[in-house]
Amino acid sequence: MSDSTTRTTATDEILEFRRRLAHGQMCLQRCDACRTEHFPPGPACWQCGSQELTWLEMSDGAGVVRSLTVCHSSFMRFADEVPYTVVIGDLTAHPGVRVLARFDAADRPLTIGDHVVLDWSAAEGEVRRYRWRDVQEPDKAR
Amino acid sequence: MTGQMTMNGKYAISGVGVSPRSRRSEASLIGMGLTAATNAIADARLTAGDIDFILGYQEADSPGPQELATYLGLSECGFYEILSGGTSTETLVAGASALIETGQAKKVLIFRTMKGRSGKRMGGGAGWTDEDWETLLPGGEFLVPQGIFNAGQRVALLAAMHLHEQGLDESVLGGICRTLYDNAQRNPDAMMHGRPLTMDAYLATPYVASPLRLHDYCVETDEANAIIVQATDRARRDDRPSVVVRGVVPKLATAPTFHYNAPDPTAIAGGACSARLYESAGVRPGDFDIASIYDCFSWVLLRQLEAYGLVKGPDLEDFVMSGQLGFDGALPTNTAGGMLSEGYTHGMNNVIEIVRQLRGDYAGTWRQVRCSLGLVTGWAGPSVATGMVLEAR
Numbered sequence: 001m002s003d004s005t006t007r008t009t010a011t012d013e014i015l016e017f018r019r020r021l022a023h024g025q026m027c028l029q030r031c032d033a034c035r036t037e038h039f040p041p042g043p044a045c046w047q048c049g050s051q052e053l054t055w056l057e058m059s060d061g062a063g064v065v066r067s068l069t070v071c072h073s074s075f076m077r078f079a080d081e082v083p084y085t086v087v088i089g090d091l092t093a094h095p096g097v098r099v100l101a102r103f104d105a106a107d108r109p110l111t112i113g114d115h116v117v118l119d120w121s122a123a124e125g126e127v128r129r130y131r132w133r134d135v136q137e138p139d140k141a142r
Numbered sequence: 143m144t145g146q147m148t149m150n151g152k153y154a155i156s157g158v159g160v161s162p163r164s165r166r167s168e169a170s171l172i173g174m175g176l177t178a179a180t181n182a183i184a185d186a187r188l189t190a191g192d193i194d195f196i197l198g199y200q201e202a203d204s205p206g207p208q209e210l211a212t213y214l215g216l217s218e219c220g221f222y223e224i225l226s227g228g229t230s231t232e233t234l235v236a237g238a239s240a241l242i243e244t245g246q247a248k249k250v251l252i253f254r255t256m257k258g259r260s261g262k263r264m265g266g267g268a269g270w271t272d273e274d275w276e277t278l279l280p281g282g283e284f285l286v287p288q289g290i291f292n293a294g295q296r297v298a299l300l301a302a303m304h305l306h307e308q309g310l311d312e313s314v315l316g317g318i319c320r321t322l323y324d325n326a327q328r329n330p331d332a333m334m335h336g337r338p339l340t341m342d343a344y345l346a347t348p349y350v351a352s353p354l355r356l357h358d359y360c361v362e363t364d365e366a367n368a369i370i371v372q373a374t375d376r377a378r379r380d381d382r383p384s385v386v387v388r389g390v391v392p393k394l395a396t397a398p399t400f401h402y403n404a405p406d407p408t409a410i411a412g413g414a415c416s417a418r419l420y421e422s423a424g425v426r427p428g429d430f431d432i433a434s435i436y437d438c439f440s441w442v443l444l445r446q447l448e449a450y451g452l453v454k455g456p457d458l459e460d461f462v463m464s465g466q467l468g469f470d471g472a473l474p475t476n477t478a479g480g481m482l483s484e485g486y487t488h489g490m491n492n493v494i495e496i497v498r499q500l501r502g503d504y505a506g507t508w509r510q511v512r513c514s515l516g517l518v519t520g521w522a523g524p525s526v527a528t529g530m531v532l533e534a535r
Contacts, residue, residue, distance in 0.1 A: 014283050039403060040284040046398045066407070067303035070352045071295055076272055078289040086290050088299055088402050098403050100299070102288045112306045 013041040020055065026120040026130060028097055029053040039097045061118030063089035063132070066098060068110055087132045089116055103132040110134070148422055151386035151535060153239045156377035157186025157370035158494040163331060163485045166260040167364035172205045174366035175255035176213050182368035183214075187379065188249060190214040193370075195247035197237055198223035199230035199488065203262040204255050220247055227264070227488040228436050229393050229520035230254070231369070232528035236392035238371035248372065254487045255366035263362055264486075265292060281400030293438060294359055298351035300401070300524060301441035304408040305353060310459055312353040316344035317462040318440040319357040319482055324468055326479025328509045333361045334483035358440040360481035367490035369497070374535075383534040385500045388515075389423025390530040391415050393522070401524045411527035412449035412519060419529035420451070427451035431513035432499055433473050434492040436521040437480040443467075446519050450529070474511045489520055493530075500534040 013029070017040075020027045028039040033050035044051045067088040074082050085103040087110070099118055103110060110116075120130040159181025161167075161174040169177070183190055196207035196219055207221035220241075224230060231252065238250035256262075262269060275291040276282035282291075290296060305312055316339075323339035326332035339357060347355045374386050396411040398404055420426060427450060435450075437443040444462065447453040452473060453461045461467075467475040478484045478495035485491050496516045504510035513534070520528030 040281045040400055067299045067306070067402075069295065069298040069302055070349065071289060071298075072348060072352075073350050074289060074295070075292065081289065084289055086288055086295070086299065088303070088407075096403075096405065098407075100284060100288055100290065100402055112302070 011043065013043060016055070017041050020057075021120065021130070024120070026058045026061070026118065027055050028058060028094065030056045037094050037097050039099060058091065058118070059093045061120070062092040062135075063099070063116050063118055064092065065110060065112050065114045065116055066090050067112060068103065085110065087116060089118065089132055091118070099130075099132075101130055101132050104134075108134075149239060149387050149389050151374055151388055151533065153235075153242060153371055154374040154377040154384045154386045155235070155369050155493075155497050155532070156372050156384070157182040157184075157188065158497050159183070159185055159368045160491070160494060161255070161366040163333065163363050163365040164259075165333075165363065167257060171255045171257060171261075171366075172209055172213060174364070175205070175210050175253055175368070178255065178366035178368040179210060179214060179251055179253055182251065182253075182370050186249075186370045186372070186377070188370065190216065192249050193219065193251045195220040195238070195241055195250045197221065197234040197250060197252045199226045199234065199254055200256070201225065201227055201262070201264065203257070207253070210253060226393075227522060228438060229522040229526055229528040230488055231490045231493050232390055232518060232520045232530045233392040235369075235371055235387060235530060236390045239387065239390070242371070242373060248376075250371045251368055252371065252490075253366065253368040254490050256487060257364045258486055259362040259364050261364070265294060265359060265362060284400070294354055295351045296523070297439045297441060298354045300408065300445075301439075302353050304441070304445060307408060308455060308458070313341065313345065314444065314459050314462050315353065315355075315358050315440045316341050317459075318437075318443055318467065319344055321462070321465050321467045321471075322437065322476055322480045322482045323357075324465075325474075325477050326483040328469070329478045329484060332479040332484040333363060334479060354439060354441065357482070360438050360486045361483060363485035363487075365485050365487055365491070367487045367494055369490065369493065382501045382503075385497045385532050386535050388425070388531040388533045389419050391419045391422070391528055394418070394527050396525050396527075399525050404525075407524075408445075410445055410449050410521075410524045412446050412521070412529070415519075415527035415529045416450040419531060423531040425515065425531055427517075430473060430515055430517045432477065432496060432511050432516045433475040434496040434516065434518045435475050435480075436489055436492070436519050437476055437482050438486075438521065440482060442521050443475070443480070443482075446521065450517065450519060452517075469508075469511060474513075477509070477511055493518055496532060500532055502534075
């Protein structure tokens with residue numbers, strides 16, 4: 001793009017999100033004024049405009065598949081990873097909050113409406129590593 | 143709702159021009175742009191010296207208006223350009239109208255030149271890095287590391303959600319592709335001319351990002367397009383109708399911009415955009431004889447049909463599968479083949495086609511649709527939309 005000397009994405013909120021994730025906390029933000037919960041994090045509540053937001057640790061990762069795609073072709077470093085599945089999941093404990101993340105391969109075809117769980121246990125010391133997993137799959141990642 | 147912006151045909155698209163279209167142009171970007179601009183100027187029955195303002199759009203992949211002005215031989219020329227893809231043409235038509243209305247310009251040329259196939263390919267990321275994508279995309283930090291960045295991957299997630307929630311079979315996407323490829327068979331300049339598509343061939347093609355297959359992606363091309371906007375009374379010609387802008391809505395954003403966390407992620411900005419557009423233009427969605435609907439992906443066209451009020455949700459599948467987007471259908475759409483099968487300049491080629499149709503340029507041939515009122519839509523992701531109503535007068 002035209003000028004990438006400053007990364008507009010590296011906002012205070014993102015740095016704080018990463019810092020918390022590095023300590024094993026997967027966090028969203030809650031608006032102090034209207035109580036709406038937000039993910040991804042940002043500088044203000046887009047529902048009511050309040051800039052008073054409080055970090056909130058996700059209570060657990062239980063979720064339901066709202067959408068998914070299997071990428072059979074990709075670019076950059078992702079070209080070597082195809083095919084890969086990406087899920088948008090609704091978090092059961094946080095209504096209205098969705099997380100988009102890679103889904104680690106299951107033995108069965110995944111469909112919309114399936115139960116999944118967001119796992120951020122491998123994030124410590126390696127920021128930005130969170131994944132949807134199949135709830136029927138034994139946890140082999142640890 | 144603003145509603146106060148009543149264009150009511152004061153400004154017209156008085157000329158259109160294109161360069162040759164190919165997968166690999168031997169001409170330079172500025173040379174292609176100059177060809178399209180020169181053709182548009184001639185089509186408007188103007189000379190280059192009449193142009194006093196140039197507007198452009200690009201994605202950091204082309205020279206700008208000031209360079210074009212130089213090679214048009216203009217010693218002075220106003221200009222600006224926007225860093226933007228889809229929704230640019232309508233936005234710049236609104237900009238041109240405002241410039242003329244406020245006395246800052248009289249004859250405005252709008253252009254796009256790109257080597258979208260042999261040069262920087264949008265679908266391939268135009269050579270951008272992870273960091274570029276994260277900067278470019280709202281909420282990119284939460285997309286790109288997961289392997290979601292290019293338009294096809296982002297649209298695929300919305301398409302899968304929408305098809306599931308509406309109970310639509312994915313063959314409906316093939317239905318859109320088949321009809322637009324059929325439309326392209328009447329256009330010798332379309333990339334897919336001579337290459338009609340059957341549903342069997344569509345379904346036999348593997349996924350790129352499910353549920354999207356190769357044909358669901360627009361066809362990348364090297365080409366340049368140009369149009370000219372001026373006051374309608376100065377653009378009148380005896381031998382053809384003027385194509386006037388009856389209403390236009392430039393880029394409209396609906397929140398949130400990181401769309402998958404909207405209360406209803408399948409809702410798109412086209413809904414709010416069309417409400418504004420139809421009120422300001424004084425039209426209803428059933429009034430259109432022809433449409434130019436942004437079709438970077440088949441699903442993007444499908445979704446807009448409902449959002450712009452053209453087809454009711456439960457009727458979508460029947461409407462598409464029975465060929466209503468074709469020449470003999472209820473709403474001939476992207477009659478040159480669209481970006482799915484003609485070529486791709488982020489929307490301007492579809493606008494050029496609808497202008498030609500409204501003027502009757504193809505009269506007496508099988509390419510002509512009987513039409514006097516047309517709808518143009520633009521898309522720059524689900525939360526950014528444009529719209530324009532064009533009328534032959």
